[in-house]
Amino acid sequence: MSHLMEVRNIETYYGPTMAIRGVSFDVSQGQIVTILGANGAGKTTILKTISGIMDPQKGSVSFEGRDIQRMDPDRVVRLGISLVPEGRELFPFLSVRENLQLGAYTRHDHKAVASDLERVFEYFPSLKMRASGPAGMLSGGEQQMVAIGRALMARPKVILLDEPSLGLSPKLVKEIFEIIVRINRDSGTTIVLVEQNANVALQVAHFGYILEMGRIVMADTGPALLEKDDVREFYLGIKDKGVRGVRRWKKRKTWR
Amino acid sequence: MHGGRSMAEFLQLLVNGLAVGCIYGLVALGFVLIYKAGEVVNFAQGEMMMLGAFVAFTFIVQFGLNYWIGLALAVVVMAAFGxxxxxxxxxxxxxxxxxxxxxxxIGLGVMMRSGASMVWGPETRGLPSPFDKTVLQIDGVVLSAVYLAILVTTALLCVFLLGFFRFTRVGLAMQAASQNQLAAYCMGIPVKRVLSSVWALSAGVATIAGVMLAPISLIDPNTGAIGLKAFAAAVIGGFGSIPGAVVGGILIGLIELFSGVYLPEGFKDTAAYIVLLAVLVVRPQGLFGAVGRKKV
Known part of the structure:
Protein backbone atom coordinates (compact mmCIF):
# COMPACT_ATOMS: atom_id res chain seq x y z
CA MET A 1 0.00 0.00 0.00
CA SER A 2 1.61 3.20 -1.08
CA HIS A 3 -1.08 5.81 -0.54
CA LEU A 4 0.10 9.12 0.84
CA MET A 5 -2.77 9.23 3.29
CA GLU A 6 -4.99 6.40 4.48
CA VAL A 7 -8.09 7.01 6.55
CA ARG A 8 -9.49 3.90 8.20
CA ASN A 9 -12.87 3.57 9.93
CA ILE A 10 -12.79 6.89 11.71
CA GLU A 11 -15.74 7.69 13.96
CA THR A 12 -15.99 11.23 15.29
CA TYR A 13 -18.58 12.64 17.68
CA TYR A 14 -19.90 16.08 18.59
CA GLY A 15 -20.79 15.30 22.19
CA PRO A 16 -23.24 12.41 21.91
CA THR A 17 -23.89 12.95 18.20
CA MET A 18 -21.98 10.73 15.83
CA ALA A 19 -20.94 12.92 12.91
CA ILE A 20 -18.93 10.39 10.92
CA ARG A 21 -19.72 6.72 11.17
CA GLY A 22 -16.72 4.71 10.14
CA VAL A 23 -15.28 6.48 7.12
CA SER A 24 -12.37 5.02 5.15
CA PHE A 25 -10.67 6.43 2.10
CA ASP A 26 -7.28 6.79 0.47
CA VAL A 27 -5.47 9.76 -0.97
CA SER A 28 -2.73 9.11 -3.53
CA GLN A 29 0.31 11.30 -3.95
CA GLY A 30 -0.17 14.18 -6.40
CA GLN A 31 -3.90 13.71 -6.91
CA ILE A 32 -6.92 15.91 -6.37
CA VAL A 33 -9.36 13.87 -4.31
CA THR A 34 -12.81 15.21 -3.64
CA ILE A 35 -15.35 14.29 -1.00
CA LEU A 36 -18.88 15.33 -1.92
CA GLY A 37 -21.90 15.50 0.30
CA ALA A 38 -24.86 17.58 1.37
CA ASN A 39 -25.12 19.75 4.48
CA GLY A 40 -24.42 17.75 7.61
CA ALA A 41 -22.99 14.77 5.78
CA GLY A 42 -19.80 15.05 7.82
CA LYS A 43 -17.42 16.51 5.26
CA THR A 44 -16.00 19.23 7.46
CA THR A 45 -15.71 16.82 10.37
CA ILE A 46 -13.51 14.53 8.27
CA LEU A 47 -11.10 17.37 7.52
CA LYS A 48 -11.14 18.51 11.15
CA THR A 49 -10.32 14.97 12.24
CA ILE A 50 -7.42 14.67 9.80
CA SER A 51 -5.97 18.06 10.77
CA GLY A 52 -6.19 17.30 14.48
CA ILE A 53 -8.81 19.89 15.45
CA MET A 54 -11.14 17.05 16.44
CA ASP A 55 -10.17 13.64 17.77
CA PRO A 56 -11.77 10.47 16.44
CA GLN A 57 -13.14 7.97 18.95
CA LYS A 58 -12.16 5.08 16.74
CA GLY A 59 -10.15 4.47 13.62
CA SER A 60 -6.87 5.75 12.30
CA VAL A 61 -5.45 8.34 9.94
CA SER A 62 -2.05 7.51 8.59
CA PHE A 63 0.12 9.93 6.68
CA GLU A 64 3.30 8.71 5.00
CA GLY A 65 2.96 5.51 6.97
CA ARG A 66 2.66 7.20 10.34
CA ASP A 67 -0.42 7.45 12.54
CA ILE A 68 -1.53 11.06 13.04
CA GLN A 69 -4.97 10.73 14.61
CA ARG A 70 -5.33 12.62 17.92
CA MET A 71 -2.21 14.69 17.22
CA ASP A 72 -2.41 18.40 18.10
CA PRO A 73 -3.14 20.54 15.01
CA ASP A 74 0.12 22.45 15.20
CA ARG A 75 2.08 19.17 14.94
CA VAL A 76 0.00 17.95 12.00
CA VAL A 77 0.88 21.16 10.13
CA ARG A 78 4.56 20.50 10.72
CA LEU A 79 4.18 17.09 9.04
CA GLY A 80 3.00 18.83 5.86
CA ILE A 81 -0.80 18.89 6.03
CA SER A 82 -2.39 22.33 5.74
CA LEU A 83 -6.08 23.01 6.24
CA VAL A 84 -7.96 25.79 4.49
CA PRO A 85 -10.88 25.93 6.90
CA GLU A 86 -14.50 26.45 6.00
CA GLY A 87 -15.40 30.13 6.10
CA ARG A 88 -11.78 31.23 5.53
CA GLU A 89 -10.91 31.92 9.20
CA LEU A 90 -8.44 34.72 8.51
CA PHE A 91 -6.83 36.98 11.10
CA PRO A 92 -9.13 39.94 10.43
CA PHE A 93 -7.06 42.74 11.98
CA LEU A 94 -3.73 41.65 10.55
CA SER A 95 -2.69 42.73 7.07
CA VAL A 96 -2.93 40.41 4.09
CA ARG A 97 0.85 40.11 4.02
CA GLU A 98 0.98 39.24 7.74
CA ASN A 99 -1.72 36.63 7.23
CA LEU A 100 0.31 35.03 4.47
CA GLN A 101 3.51 35.22 6.49
CA LEU A 102 1.84 33.48 9.40
CA GLY A 103 1.12 30.64 6.99
CA ALA A 104 4.86 30.08 6.93
CA TYR A 105 5.10 30.14 10.73
CA THR A 106 6.62 26.65 10.87
CA ARG A 107 9.37 27.51 8.38
CA HIS A 108 12.69 29.17 9.04
CA ASP A 109 14.12 29.52 5.52
CA HIS A 110 13.44 33.24 5.11
CA LYS A 111 14.59 33.52 1.50
CA ALA A 112 12.35 30.69 0.32
CA VAL A 113 9.45 32.16 2.30
CA ALA A 114 9.91 35.50 0.55
CA SER A 115 9.93 33.86 -2.87
CA ASP A 116 6.85 31.80 -1.96
CA LEU A 117 5.11 35.04 -1.00
CA GLU A 118 5.83 36.34 -4.49
CA ARG A 119 4.46 33.10 -5.94
CA VAL A 120 1.21 33.51 -4.00
CA PHE A 121 0.90 37.08 -5.31
CA GLU A 122 1.47 35.70 -8.79
CA TYR A 123 -1.36 33.19 -8.33
CA PHE A 124 -3.63 35.89 -6.89
CA PRO A 125 -2.59 39.24 -8.40
CA SER A 126 -5.49 41.11 -6.79
CA LEU A 127 -4.02 40.38 -3.34
CA LYS A 128 -0.81 42.20 -4.11
CA MET A 129 -2.55 45.57 -4.28
CA ARG A 130 -4.24 44.97 -0.96
CA ALA A 131 -1.23 43.43 0.76
CA SER A 132 -0.95 46.01 3.51
CA GLY A 133 -4.66 46.39 4.25
CA PRO A 134 -6.38 44.37 6.96
CA ALA A 135 -7.62 40.98 5.78
CA GLY A 136 -11.01 41.55 7.39
CA MET A 137 -11.78 44.28 4.86
CA LEU A 138 -11.43 42.02 1.80
CA SER A 139 -14.31 40.65 -0.23
CA GLY A 140 -15.31 37.02 0.22
CA GLY A 141 -13.45 35.89 -2.89
CA GLU A 142 -10.27 37.69 -1.91
CA GLN A 143 -10.52 36.25 1.60
CA GLN A 144 -10.72 32.77 0.10
CA MET A 145 -7.61 33.59 -1.94
CA VAL A 146 -5.77 34.66 1.22
CA ALA A 147 -6.86 31.46 2.97
CA ILE A 148 -5.54 29.30 0.13
CA GLY A 149 -2.38 31.39 -0.20
CA ARG A 150 -1.80 31.14 3.53
CA ALA A 151 -1.97 27.35 3.37
CA LEU A 152 0.44 27.34 0.40
CA MET A 153 2.97 29.35 2.39
CA ALA A 154 3.65 26.33 4.57
CA ARG A 155 4.78 24.40 1.46
CA PRO A 156 2.52 21.51 2.44
CA LYS A 157 2.50 18.05 0.94
CA VAL A 158 -1.28 17.96 1.26
CA ILE A 159 -3.76 20.83 1.25
CA LEU A 160 -7.17 20.12 2.79
CA LEU A 161 -9.69 22.49 1.22
CA ASP A 162 -13.01 22.90 2.99
CA GLU A 163 -15.68 24.23 0.61
CA PRO A 164 -13.66 26.86 -1.23
CA SER A 165 -16.71 27.72 -3.37
CA LEU A 166 -18.86 28.67 -0.37
CA GLY A 167 -20.60 31.99 -0.93
CA LEU A 168 -18.71 32.92 -4.09
CA SER A 169 -20.04 33.95 -7.47
CA PRO A 170 -19.79 31.35 -10.29
CA LYS A 171 -17.10 33.40 -11.98
CA LEU A 172 -14.97 33.51 -8.82
CA VAL A 173 -15.55 29.81 -8.21
CA LYS A 174 -14.18 29.12 -11.66
CA GLU A 175 -11.12 31.29 -10.99
CA ILE A 176 -10.42 29.66 -7.64
CA PHE A 177 -10.72 26.17 -9.09
CA GLU A 178 -8.37 27.04 -11.94
CA ILE A 179 -5.80 28.07 -9.35
CA ILE A 180 -6.38 24.85 -7.39
CA VAL A 181 -5.64 22.84 -10.54
CA ARG A 182 -2.55 24.97 -11.20
CA ILE A 183 -1.23 24.46 -7.68
CA ASN A 184 -1.71 20.72 -8.06
CA ARG A 185 -0.02 20.66 -11.46
CA ASP A 186 2.85 23.10 -10.77
CA SER A 187 4.15 21.67 -7.54
CA GLY A 188 2.51 18.24 -7.40
CA THR A 189 0.75 19.20 -4.16
CA THR A 190 -1.87 16.65 -3.21
CA ILE A 191 -5.28 18.18 -2.63
CA VAL A 192 -8.23 16.90 -0.64
CA LEU A 193 -11.26 18.92 -1.66
CA VAL A 194 -14.50 18.85 0.25
CA GLU A 195 -17.41 20.35 -1.66
CA GLN A 196 -21.14 20.68 -2.03
CA ASN A 197 -20.72 22.01 -5.52
CA ALA A 198 -20.35 18.58 -7.14
CA ASN A 199 -20.14 19.86 -10.68
CA VAL A 200 -17.00 21.99 -10.31
CA ALA A 201 -15.38 19.56 -7.89
CA LEU A 202 -15.78 16.54 -10.16
CA GLN A 203 -14.49 18.50 -13.16
CA VAL A 204 -11.11 18.88 -11.49
CA ALA A 205 -10.86 15.78 -9.28
CA HIS A 206 -8.92 12.66 -10.17
CA PHE A 207 -10.90 10.65 -7.67
CA GLY A 208 -14.08 11.25 -5.73
CA TYR A 209 -16.00 9.93 -2.76
CA ILE A 210 -19.64 10.53 -1.98
CA LEU A 211 -20.52 10.95 1.66
CA GLU A 212 -24.04 10.64 3.06
CA MET A 213 -25.06 10.68 6.71
CA GLY A 214 -21.50 10.10 7.85
CA ARG A 215 -20.79 7.17 5.55
CA ILE A 216 -19.07 6.85 2.19
CA VAL A 217 -21.59 5.46 -0.27
CA MET A 218 -19.76 5.69 -3.57
CA ALA A 219 -16.18 5.93 -4.76
CA ASP A 220 -14.84 6.25 -8.26
CA THR A 221 -12.72 8.39 -10.53
CA GLY A 222 -13.92 11.94 -11.14
CA PRO A 223 -15.04 11.43 -14.75
CA ALA A 224 -16.79 8.14 -13.89
CA LEU A 225 -18.74 9.78 -11.06
CA LEU A 226 -19.86 12.54 -13.43
CA GLU A 227 -21.47 9.87 -15.60
CA LYS A 228 -23.32 7.97 -12.86
CA ASP A 229 -27.09 8.34 -12.91
CA ASP A 230 -27.51 8.90 -9.19
CA VAL A 231 -24.77 11.50 -9.06
CA ARG A 232 -26.21 13.25 -12.08
CA GLU A 233 -29.67 13.34 -10.61
CA PHE A 234 -29.04 14.06 -6.93
CA TYR A 235 -25.83 16.06 -7.05
CA LEU A 236 -25.79 17.70 -10.46
CA GLY A 237 -29.53 18.21 -10.80
CA ILE A 238 -29.66 16.74 -14.30
CA LYS A 239 -32.98 14.94 -14.67
CA ASP A 240 -33.20 12.29 -17.36
CA LYS A 241 -36.60 11.90 -18.91
CA GLY A 242 -38.15 8.42 -18.46
CA VAL A 243 -39.31 6.26 -21.41
CA ARG A 244 -42.78 7.69 -21.22
CA GLY A 245 -41.45 11.19 -21.29
CA VAL A 246 -42.64 11.80 -17.71
CA ARG A 247 -40.32 11.71 -14.73
CA ARG A 248 -41.06 9.13 -12.05
CA TRP A 249 -41.31 11.03 -8.81
CA LYS A 250 -40.53 8.27 -6.38
CA LYS A 251 -37.07 7.60 -7.63
CA ARG A 252 -34.68 6.30 -4.96
CA LYS A 253 -30.97 6.47 -4.75
CA THR A 254 -29.54 3.06 -5.63
CA TRP A 255 -27.26 2.97 -2.61
CA ARG A 256 -30.13 3.16 -0.12
CA MET B 1 -13.08 78.93 47.19
CA HIS B 2 -10.33 77.44 45.04
CA GLY B 3 -9.78 80.60 43.06
CA GLY B 4 -6.32 81.06 44.46
CA ARG B 5 -4.98 77.79 43.09
CA SER B 6 -1.99 78.52 40.96
CA MET B 7 -0.91 77.31 37.58
CA ALA B 8 2.06 75.61 39.19
CA GLU B 9 -0.16 73.44 41.30
CA PHE B 10 -2.21 72.55 38.25
CA LEU B 11 0.87 71.41 36.35
CA GLN B 12 2.11 69.45 39.31
CA LEU B 13 -1.23 67.68 39.61
CA LEU B 14 -1.15 67.01 35.90
CA VAL B 15 2.21 65.26 36.05
CA ASN B 16 1.30 63.30 39.18
CA GLY B 17 -2.05 62.31 37.72
CA LEU B 18 -0.41 61.18 34.52
CA ALA B 19 2.08 59.11 36.48
CA VAL B 20 -0.51 57.40 38.66
CA GLY B 21 -2.60 56.91 35.54
CA CYS B 22 0.31 55.22 33.81
CA ILE B 23 0.45 52.65 36.61
CA TYR B 24 -3.27 51.98 36.26
CA GLY B 25 -2.76 51.81 32.52
CA LEU B 26 -0.01 49.22 32.78
CA VAL B 27 -2.07 46.99 35.06
CA ALA B 28 -5.04 47.46 32.70
CA LEU B 29 -2.76 46.48 29.85
CA GLY B 30 -2.15 43.18 31.62
CA PHE B 31 -5.91 42.61 31.88
CA VAL B 32 -6.35 43.33 28.19
CA LEU B 33 -3.43 41.19 27.00
CA ILE B 34 -4.71 38.12 28.81
CA TYR B 35 -8.33 38.78 27.88
CA LYS B 36 -7.56 39.25 24.19
CA ALA B 37 -5.43 36.16 23.95
CA GLY B 38 -7.42 33.68 25.93
CA GLU B 39 -10.86 35.14 26.71
CA VAL B 40 -9.97 34.95 30.40
CA VAL B 41 -10.44 37.99 32.63
CA ASN B 42 -7.64 37.77 35.15
CA PHE B 43 -8.95 39.37 38.32
CA ALA B 44 -5.64 38.62 40.01
CA GLN B 45 -3.84 41.18 37.83
CA GLY B 46 -3.59 43.70 40.69
CA GLU B 47 -2.20 41.01 42.96
CA MET B 48 0.37 40.11 40.32
CA MET B 49 1.52 43.72 40.47
CA MET B 50 1.70 43.58 44.27
CA LEU B 51 3.63 40.32 44.17
CA GLY B 52 6.01 41.74 41.59
CA ALA B 53 6.72 44.72 43.82
CA PHE B 54 7.42 42.41 46.77
CA VAL B 55 9.74 40.18 44.76
CA ALA B 56 11.63 43.30 43.67
CA PHE B 57 11.66 44.41 47.33
CA THR B 58 13.31 41.09 48.25
CA PHE B 59 16.00 41.43 45.60
CA ILE B 60 16.71 45.12 46.11
CA VAL B 61 16.23 45.71 49.83
CA GLN B 62 16.63 42.30 51.45
CA PHE B 63 19.41 40.99 49.17
CA GLY B 64 20.84 44.45 48.62
CA LEU B 65 21.22 44.08 44.86
CA ASN B 66 21.57 46.97 42.45
CA TYR B 67 18.17 48.54 41.69
CA TRP B 68 18.19 47.73 37.98
CA ILE B 69 19.47 44.17 38.41
CA GLY B 70 16.87 43.58 41.11
CA LEU B 71 14.15 44.95 38.87
CA ALA B 72 15.23 42.77 35.94
CA LEU B 73 15.38 39.67 38.15
CA ALA B 74 11.94 40.43 39.57
CA VAL B 75 10.51 40.74 36.06
CA VAL B 76 12.05 37.42 35.06
CA VAL B 77 10.84 35.65 38.21
CA MET B 78 7.33 37.05 37.87
CA ALA B 79 7.16 36.22 34.15
CA ALA B 80 8.04 32.62 35.00
CA PHE B 81 5.40 32.70 37.75
CA GLY B 82 2.76 34.05 35.33
CA ILE B 106 -10.45 35.92 42.14
CA GLY B 107 -9.43 32.93 44.23
CA LEU B 108 -5.89 33.10 42.92
CA GLY B 109 -5.82 36.78 43.88
CA VAL B 110 -6.86 35.97 47.45
CA MET B 111 -4.20 33.29 47.66
CA MET B 112 -1.52 35.65 46.40
CA ARG B 113 -2.58 38.31 48.90
CA SER B 114 -2.45 35.97 51.89
CA GLY B 115 0.69 34.31 50.56
CA ALA B 116 2.35 37.71 50.41
CA SER B 117 1.40 38.60 53.97
CA MET B 118 2.77 35.24 55.15
CA VAL B 119 6.09 35.72 53.39
CA TRP B 120 6.65 39.46 53.73
CA GLY B 121 4.37 40.26 56.66
CA PRO B 122 1.36 42.56 56.71
CA GLU B 123 3.26 45.82 57.29
CA THR B 124 3.82 48.41 54.58
CA ARG B 125 7.22 48.53 52.91
CA GLY B 126 9.05 51.15 50.98
CA LEU B 127 11.13 50.47 47.92
CA PRO B 128 13.82 53.08 47.34
CA SER B 129 14.38 54.09 43.75
CA PRO B 130 17.33 55.95 42.23
CA PHE B 131 15.04 58.89 41.47
CA ASP B 132 13.86 59.43 45.03
CA LYS B 133 15.98 62.38 45.94
CA THR B 134 15.96 64.22 42.66
CA VAL B 135 13.55 67.11 42.35
CA LEU B 136 13.27 69.20 39.25
CA GLN B 137 12.19 72.81 39.41
CA ILE B 138 10.94 74.36 36.22
CA ASP B 139 9.37 77.82 36.34
CA GLY B 140 8.42 77.41 39.94
CA VAL B 141 6.81 74.02 39.29
CA VAL B 142 8.30 71.41 41.56
CA LEU B 143 8.37 68.03 39.90
CA SER B 144 9.62 64.88 41.51
CA ALA B 145 11.82 62.77 39.27
CA VAL B 146 9.98 59.65 40.47
CA TYR B 147 6.86 60.77 38.65
CA LEU B 148 8.73 61.73 35.51
CA ALA B 149 10.52 58.37 35.55
CA ILE B 150 7.13 56.65 35.57
CA LEU B 151 6.02 58.61 32.52
CA VAL B 152 9.20 57.84 30.62
CA THR B 153 9.20 54.15 31.58
CA THR B 154 5.58 53.74 30.51
CA ALA B 155 6.23 55.43 27.19
CA LEU B 156 9.27 53.22 26.55
CA LEU B 157 7.35 50.11 27.55
CA CYS B 158 4.52 51.00 25.16
CA VAL B 159 6.94 51.51 22.29
CA PHE B 160 8.64 48.23 23.14
CA LEU B 161 5.34 46.34 23.22
CA LEU B 162 4.19 47.93 19.97
CA GLY B 163 7.39 46.84 18.24
CA PHE B 164 7.18 43.42 19.83
CA PHE B 165 3.66 42.82 18.54
CA ARG B 166 4.30 44.25 15.09
CA PHE B 167 7.71 42.91 14.20
CA THR B 168 8.55 39.77 16.11
CA ARG B 169 7.49 36.23 15.30
CA VAL B 170 6.20 35.56 18.79
CA GLY B 171 4.37 38.89 18.89
CA LEU B 172 2.67 38.17 15.60
CA ALA B 173 1.77 34.69 16.81
CA MET B 174 0.21 36.25 19.93
CA GLN B 175 -1.90 38.57 17.79
CA ALA B 176 -2.91 35.67 15.55
CA ALA B 177 -3.87 33.48 18.49
CA SER B 178 -5.98 36.27 19.95
CA GLN B 179 -7.78 37.05 16.69
CA ASN B 180 -8.56 33.51 15.62
CA GLN B 181 -7.43 30.64 17.77
CA LEU B 182 -8.56 27.91 15.38
CA ALA B 183 -6.72 29.45 12.44
CA ALA B 184 -3.64 29.99 14.59
CA TYR B 185 -3.61 26.27 15.35
CA CYS B 186 -3.97 25.54 11.63
CA MET B 187 -0.86 27.65 10.94
CA GLY B 188 1.19 25.45 13.24
CA ILE B 189 1.32 28.03 16.02
CA PRO B 190 1.58 26.23 19.37
CA VAL B 191 -1.39 28.14 20.78
CA LYS B 192 -1.11 26.78 24.33
CA ARG B 193 2.50 27.83 24.63
CA VAL B 194 1.69 31.23 23.14
CA LEU B 195 -1.07 31.78 25.73
CA SER B 196 1.35 30.94 28.52
CA SER B 197 3.82 33.47 27.17
CA VAL B 198 1.06 36.09 27.16
CA TRP B 199 0.56 35.38 30.86
CA ALA B 200 4.30 35.70 31.37
CA LEU B 201 4.35 38.99 29.47
CA SER B 202 1.49 40.51 31.43
CA ALA B 203 3.01 39.39 34.74
CA GLY B 204 6.24 41.10 33.67
CA VAL B 205 4.43 44.32 32.80
CA ALA B 206 2.58 44.17 36.14
CA THR B 207 5.89 43.81 37.97
CA ILE B 208 7.28 46.93 36.34
CA ALA B 209 4.08 48.76 37.31
CA GLY B 210 4.40 47.53 40.89
CA VAL B 211 8.04 48.59 41.20
CA MET B 212 7.21 52.05 39.85
CA LEU B 213 4.25 52.39 42.19
CA ALA B 214 6.25 51.47 45.30
CA PRO B 215 8.12 54.78 45.74
CA ILE B 216 4.94 56.88 45.52
CA SER B 217 2.53 54.85 47.61
CA LEU B 218 4.45 52.17 49.54
CA ILE B 219 3.51 48.51 49.19
CA ASP B 220 1.62 46.11 51.39
CA PRO B 221 -0.27 42.91 50.60
CA ASN B 222 -3.45 44.90 49.89
CA THR B 223 -1.84 47.07 47.23
CA GLY B 224 -3.39 44.72 44.69
CA ALA B 225 -6.74 46.44 45.24
CA ILE B 226 -5.52 48.88 42.59
CA GLY B 227 -6.51 46.11 40.19
CA LEU B 228 -10.11 47.25 40.56
CA LYS B 229 -9.30 50.74 39.31
CA ALA B 230 -7.20 49.26 36.53
CA PHE B 231 -10.14 47.09 35.60
CA ALA B 232 -12.28 50.21 35.33
CA ALA B 233 -9.54 51.72 33.16
CA ALA B 234 -9.57 48.71 30.86
CA VAL B 235 -13.37 48.92 30.53
CA ILE B 236 -13.25 52.65 29.78
CA GLY B 237 -10.66 51.97 27.09
CA GLY B 238 -12.93 49.33 25.55
CA PHE B 239 -11.77 46.02 27.02
CA GLY B 240 -9.66 44.49 24.30
CA SER B 241 -7.86 47.58 23.07
CA ILE B 242 -4.25 47.99 24.17
CA PRO B 243 -3.94 51.75 23.57
CA GLY B 244 -7.40 52.03 25.12
CA ALA B 245 -6.16 50.45 28.33
CA VAL B 246 -3.32 52.91 28.70
CA VAL B 247 -5.49 55.91 27.84
CA GLY B 248 -8.22 54.68 30.18
CA GLY B 249 -5.67 54.31 32.97
CA ILE B 250 -4.29 57.79 32.44
CA LEU B 251 -7.82 59.20 32.37
CA ILE B 252 -8.64 57.58 35.69
CA GLY B 253 -5.37 58.74 37.24
CA LEU B 254 -6.01 62.36 36.20
CA ILE B 255 -9.63 62.33 37.30
CA GLU B 256 -8.69 60.88 40.65
CA LEU B 257 -6.03 63.45 41.49
CA PHE B 258 -7.92 66.46 40.17
CA SER B 259 -11.17 65.54 41.85
CA GLY B 260 -9.26 65.03 45.11
CA VAL B 261 -8.16 68.65 45.03
CA TYR B 262 -10.89 70.54 43.19
CA LEU B 263 -13.99 68.62 44.27
CA PRO B 264 -15.47 68.17 47.76
CA GLU B 265 -14.13 65.52 50.10
CA GLY B 266 -14.94 61.94 49.12
CA PHE B 267 -14.95 62.37 45.38
CA LYS B 268 -11.36 61.19 45.03
CA ASP B 269 -12.29 57.54 45.41
CA THR B 270 -15.59 57.57 43.58
CA ALA B 271 -14.88 59.88 40.65
CA ALA B 272 -13.24 57.12 38.64
CA TYR B 273 -16.29 54.91 38.92
CA ILE B 274 -18.67 57.74 38.10
CA VAL B 275 -16.72 58.28 34.90
CA LEU B 276 -16.79 54.53 34.26
CA LEU B 277 -20.58 54.49 34.53
CA ALA B 278 -20.87 57.56 32.32
CA VAL B 279 -18.69 55.99 29.63
CA LEU B 280 -20.67 52.77 29.76
CA VAL B 281 -23.93 54.66 29.34
CA VAL B 282 -22.78 56.93 26.53
CA ARG B 283 -20.38 54.65 24.73
CA PRO B 284 -20.82 51.04 25.87
CA GLN B 285 -18.07 49.69 23.63
CA GLY B 286 -15.54 51.90 25.44
CA LEU B 287 -13.51 54.75 24.04
CA PHE B 288 -11.42 52.50 21.79
CA GLY B 289 -13.90 49.67 21.25
CA ALA B 290 -12.88 47.29 18.49
CA VAL B 291 -14.47 48.12 15.14
CA GLY B 292 -15.08 44.58 14.03
CA ARG B 293 -16.42 41.83 16.23
CA LYS B 294 -13.96 39.13 17.07
CA LYS B 295 -14.78 35.61 16.00
CA VAL B 296 -14.19 33.01 18.65
Missing part, protein backbone atom coordinates in the same frame (compact mmCIF):
# COMPACT_ATOMS: atom_id res chain seq x y z
CA UNK B 83 3.59 31.46 32.70
CA UNK B 84 3.48 28.64 35.25
CA UNK B 85 0.17 29.89 36.60
CA UNK B 86 -1.28 29.42 33.13
CA UNK B 87 0.32 26.03 32.52
CA UNK B 88 -0.53 24.56 35.91
CA UNK B 89 -3.88 26.15 36.73
CA UNK B 90 -5.63 28.38 34.21
CA UNK B 91 -5.15 26.17 31.15
CA UNK B 92 -7.26 23.47 32.78
CA UNK B 93 -10.43 25.55 32.90
CA UNK B 94 -10.37 26.67 29.28
CA UNK B 95 -13.72 25.69 27.78
CA UNK B 96 -15.55 25.97 31.10
CA UNK B 97 -18.14 28.74 31.56
CA UNK B 98 -16.83 32.30 32.03
CA UNK B 99 -18.08 32.28 35.60
CA UNK B 100 -15.62 29.61 36.67
CA UNK B 101 -12.66 31.50 35.24
CA UNK B 102 -13.80 34.59 37.14
CA UNK B 103 -14.06 32.63 40.39
CA UNK B 104 -10.71 30.97 39.76
CA UNK B 105 -8.81 34.19 39.17
Missing amino acids: GLLDIVVVRRIIGQPQFSTVMLT
